Amino acid sequence: MSIDLCTSNMALHPQPKIQQQEPVVFDASILQHQTNVPSQFIWPEHEKPTLDSPELVIPPIDLGSFLSGDPNAASKASQLINEACKKHGFFLVVNHGVDSGLIEKAHGYMDNFFGLPLAEKQRAQRKIGEHCGYASSFTGRFSSKLPWKETLSFRYSDEDQFSNIVQEYILNVMGEEFKQFGKVYQEYCDAMNTLALQIMELLGFSLGAGREYFKEFFEGNDSIMRLNHYPPCQQPDLTLGTGPHCDPTSLTILHQDDVDGLQVFVDDKWHFVRPNPQAFVVNIGDTFMALSNGIFKSCLHRAVVNSKTVRRSLAFFLCPNMEKVVKPPNALIDSNNTRIYPDFTWSELLEFTQKHYRSDMNTLDVFSSWLRNGRTAETEGIVK
Numbered sequence: 001m002s003i004d005l006c007t008s009n010m011a012l013h014p015q016p017k018i019q020q021q022e023p024v025v026f027d028a029s030i031l032q033h034q035t036n037v038p039s040q041f042i043w044p045e046h047e048k049p050t051l052d053s054p055e056l057v058i059p060p061i062d063l064g065s066f067l068s069g070d071p072n073a074a075s076k077a078s079q080l081i082n083e084a085c086k087k088h089g090f091f092l093v094v095n096h097g098v099d100s101g102l103i104e105k106a107h108g109y110m111d112n113f114f115g116l117p118l119a120e121k122q123r124a125q126r127k128i129g130e131h132c133g134y135a136s137s138f139t140g141r142f143s144s145k146l147p148w149k150e151t152l153s154f155r156y157s158d159e160d161q162f163s164n165i166v167q168e169y170i171l172n173v174m175g176e177e178f179k180q181f182g183k184v185y186q187e188y189c190d191a192m193n194t195l196a197l198q199i200m201e202l203l204g205f206s207l208g209a210g211r212e213y214f215k216e217f218f219e220g221n222d223s224i225m226r227l228n229h230y231p232p233c234q235q236p237d238l239t240l241g242t243g244p245h246c247d248p249t250s251l252t253i254l255h256q257d258d259v260d261g262l263q264v265f266v267d268d269k270w271h272f273v274r275p276n277p278q279a280f281v282v283n284i285g286d287t288f289m290a291l292s293n294g295i296f297k298s299c300l301h302r303a304v305v306n307s308k309t310v311r312r313s314l315a316f317f318l319c320p321n322m323e324k325v326v327k328p329p330n331a332l333i334d335s336n337n338t339r340i341y342p343d344f345t346w347s348e349l350l351e352f353t354q355k356h357y358r359s360d361m362n363t364l365d366v367f368s369s370w371l372r373n374g375r376t377a378e379t380e381g382i383v384k
Helices: 063-067 071-087 102-116 118-124 167-174 176-207 210-219 286-291 346-356 361-372 374-381
Strands: 090-094 133-136 150-157 222-230 242-246 251-256 262-266 269-272 280-284 300-303 311-318
Touching: 063 071, 063 176, 071 361, 090 269, 090 300, 102 150, 102 222, 102 251, 102 311, 118 133, 118 150, 118 167, 118 262, 150 167, 150 176, 167 176, 167 280, 176 210, 176 222, 176 251, 176 311, 286 346, 346 361
Parallel strands: none
Antiparallel strands: 090 280, 133 150, 150 222, 222 311, 242 300, 251 280, 251 311, 262 269, 262 300
16 A cells, blocks of 8 residues: 555665676566566565464544534544554544545556556656656666566646646556546546545544644645556565555555455554455555654555455555645644654655655654755665
8 A cells, every 4th residue: 555655674874785687577467477486576584475464453434424523423533543543553434425436447447557568558657766657566776675566656736726637647648548547547536635634634633733734734735646556476475565664655545456465564463454445544654653743653564465366456645745844733742742853845755765765664764864964864875
């Protein structure tokens, strides 16, 4: 479910040179049938998947009841979300108001794109250092611990002048035959934006910052939509669809298809999250952890793959406006709760994850140190 602007641990010091391997091409139509996984996709023993993980069972939050103004519903939702976000940063929402037909279409149209030959998908090729476009694994940026997946990412904006930004992007990179494809994902992103701002009301209420505080903070947001496609893998015990990481963004709203794959790290072990077509999976990201002054935790998660079935997921990553300063509200700061993270903008953190650091569970701490050190850590081995 991740933005995983690239995932897994990053060394903080220069590493010894490793003999260069031939670049691998992630062509899902070929690799899903290959009996031996290329070495670039094999993960270290301590990070390999545990396919017998227990299920994480948590009560879903009824968003509709909270928004209705019922004080009892608001109190119950606030308690549930407070417990979840202080512990692991992960929860489910139901009664969310998003049209089921739109969700179904958004899943269906993924097949139109990912079913294309690789050369056709590469018309939307994501350039190194950028966060939009098609990525076949991360073969262009990294040479080891590659994720077993392909993605299509595009920018979404809540600003009026960019009201058709998704549609226009798809049309520009894929051509006229993808006009309806672009229309569906523009509608889906609009629905996700509405849902994200409603969830922000709940988060603000739960933190005691007021229902409107975070909702207003994210108005005019500059967010990211990602389509995730995990093809079958004949050795699923050796690789990961997405490595363990916390999303650097603010809030992730994920809708899974009916195939298991998402895992969340809770109580020192990995748990799988059973797909529920009626619910959206939501997790806190690093940017919101900074906004909450560390009260709410960024969720550590990953995705596993299987040998038989394609898995698909839709991920909307809520992000602030690029130049909005990320800092917690005064209501969350006092003599017992001093500031944990420095001020930053989303554009700074985004650039850090795209050009200097492979996102993992330590991204926010490393980024904060980088800022405090005047961005000089780049010359000391953070860049990889």
